Amino acid sequence: MSTTAADQEAPEDGRGGGAGGSGAGGDGGGAGRGADRRRRRRRVLRWSATVLSLVILGGAGAGYLYYRHLNANIKSDDLNLADAKDAAPETKANAAGQKPLNILLIGSDARNTAENQKLGGARDTFNGVPLADVQMLLHVSADRSNMSVVSMPRDTLLDIPKCTDPDTGKVYPALTREITNASLGRGGPGCTVATWEKLTDIHIDHFMMIDFAGVVSMADAIGGVPVCVDANVYSHTSDGKGSGLKLEKGTHEIKGKQALQWLRTRYGFEDDTDLARAKAQHMYMNSMVRQLRSEAKLSNPNSLRRLAEAATKAITVDDGLDSIKKMYDLATELQKVPTERITMTTMPNRYDTVQTGRVVPTDDAAKLFRLVREDIALDGKDTAKATASPSPTTPTDPAAADDEIAVQVHNGTYTDALGAARGRAAAVTQLLVGKGFARAVADTSPATSEKTTVIRYPSADLQGDAQRLAKVLGIPASQVKKSTDVSGVTLFVGADWRSGSAYKAPEQDDRTPESAQTMNAADTSQCMHVDPAYTW
Template sequence: MDAQGRGRSEGMDPADQWVLNPETGEYELRPGPAVPGPRRPASYGTDGADATAGGRTRIPGRAVPPQRGRRGAPDDGPPGRRGRRSAQRKPKAKKALLWTGGTMAFVVLAAGVGGYLYLKHLEGNVTTTDVGDAGSSDFKKDEAFNILVIGTDKRTGKGNEGYGDKGSKGHADTTILLHVAKDRSNATALSIPRDLIVDIPDCPTKLEDGTEKVIPGLRGVRFNRSLGESGRDAGCTMRTVKEATGIQPHHFMMADFNAVKTLTTAVDGVDVCLEHPVDDEDSKLKLPAGESKVEGEQALAFVRTRHSFGNQGDLDRIKVQQHFLASLMRKMSSSDTLTSPTKLVKLAEAATEALTVDEAIGKVSTLKDVALELKKVPTKNISFTTVPVKDNPAEKVKATVVVNESKAPEIFDLIKNDVSLTEVKQQKKEEKDAVAARLKGEKAPASEV
């Protein structure tokens, strides 16, 4: 029982305190400071006799643990000054505690409100499209997922008026189906050529006034017409991908020319490497052979260039874009970017302003979840490939391509069954190396063959 408890149970004043007498080595009951109320007896002897001496009450032969203050510290200061010092300290300590606690609470609250408001600001940057049942209604973090990444050739935005085809409504110029494995160990980026001949299905489309309109499908047309023409939205492109590959896209992310410029600027440029120098009059790209860093307008010119690579067609441009995107992904996930608050803010602003996504992932919190799931995939295990195609046999002048039915189904099945193309490529390489090793070994005599 503490001093206050003893005071109540033995008729003592709760304000009294037990103090060590340095002369006797014993603890004594010292009267506390006067408080308003009934006067108490002059002394509290254990046998009813006056046991006071020099204003102290002592109980001989009885050692009692020291009285501890409300914070657990023993009151062992000088007898004449202890009460006053304690009375002065407590208000100051209380004020300091209240000030510190209040300040920290304000900082936490301000940070929370500021963070919430900034997320809402980013959310306001993102444009969403209702694609109905063309995609999934929500994002599942514990499942494999497919995101259709669409780069349009829409010329809106500052500085984009000078590029050709000014009247473009934004066709599916660059399209990549990104499959992320369930265990996040790998991902496959499947490029779909814009000049691939496909059948575009009928597309239920939500109009701006909230009504729904079914846009009639087309047979045997270029894939890029699945977006923009006749009011077709990204949901129609998703349906076309499902029709052509059998793979269901769950969500989409769409960006225009500005995305390339702003994203590359946000990460301070993307590294590219050329075997030969390029001086393209059409795209205005001019780069030396070897390594270079491109950003902004130069980066856009790099991904648009066709006449300086390979056979000057879209298929060779796809390969260049795949290398560019791989380099951009490495730069975005690098420690130099992730540890720089300035770069992260610039990247968040650029990405949200450039993106149009389906409503299921339209919230910044969901986009953050998507980004965190993508970050789990090692960049070395991201495989880039293209839909296997061959020249369109119906054309005399080769301008379009069709699916190569002898090779494409294998790729489609691997993606649908969540099989890593990285592992498949590695397995094929090992088998090829094993065959080569056997051919290099000692050969049997011809008579034994």
């Protein structure tokens, strides 16, 4: 249910903001104590502003501010609007008891206020259904040594689960091959979270959402973020499209409306696609993190106050982040990650063959999500860790007894070079029955092509069964996947298991796909390439 997080925290020392504790009858040190309080207040305010702004962009900070009006600024909403069976299971802690953090950052195009309408244009869309035009999954490793950010193009086609609006009770049915940014209008940000979990099988701990006006106010409060273009650019077309961004060649500190234009620019950067826009957003985000961490502009108390106000008013968060104290706790964790270990990526994709201008995830996207799910650093700099390697997620329901687990076995050994290995489904089914899986049956449909043997299951209540099957056969946990394409636990015998009774897992490739277009947050040399058609 949508709420406002008001009056949740009291001042740390238990006193209000009045004159108590410094009046007559004290020890005579009232003036000195007043000066100390002012110094403490400036110091707390300075750090609190850093925390709030950095949390929004996955940066870092320390300190918190127990002022009720700031808590009252924060809006909250439900984290996940899907049925429990459609949610990704919580990530299991490693041997040291550490868990990664997954936070979904959402940029809304809502025109629900006069300010948002002015910034967003399109009068006929005022107060219309909002779209999640910016979506970034921020993953913080369990040991807090690194951070990964995965952007999803807003034109991505995927499956959206059934979502229930927490305010009205309206149920939005599940959709297939729907554009991802439509998820926000199906009950709120919790449906966008549910959509990510359905696609990636990554449990999301929190979300943060910001709208047009929030971007402008944050950029103004920070005082400007440096960006670079390699030529003069004007994002404008003859038929009125474009963000309106107009910059000369070189590096500029942008803020306010110009910052929003940068983040929205599609026509003018590189190939004029949503992929180029994602790259520009990564550059802005990296630059903003560097600005805030350097604290070069965070020394003026009035500027800090404006930043704290702007940050708390700009965002909507889940109930787990609906107070300054909770944001502080999160920021404390984020602070541990060095800037040079923050890696920005874009979900690997290809153009859809049916819907023009839309994209779909590729096999590289599945690999990227696996790396995030298994807490493997995307910068390739993971060293041998003292703790155990990442464990599979903990199922919501434990596995049934082996002889009660229904398994369908499908022949997926077909390759263009070798064709299909005949009778493979029947042979592996017989193997499973011999191992105690009495309810295993062979699928008699034509063989398909699966490069790697995989176990798929449709819902969280069958995850334990699927993981048990994988353990018995020696199939890696990374090859156990949730999918609505199957109706029960299904073993697809792939081209890597064309014969024999023992499965030998292929050597795992944990390198980040080149198609993910990695960008390091510490890299200050990045400059957006301008499409020559949009120069002036």
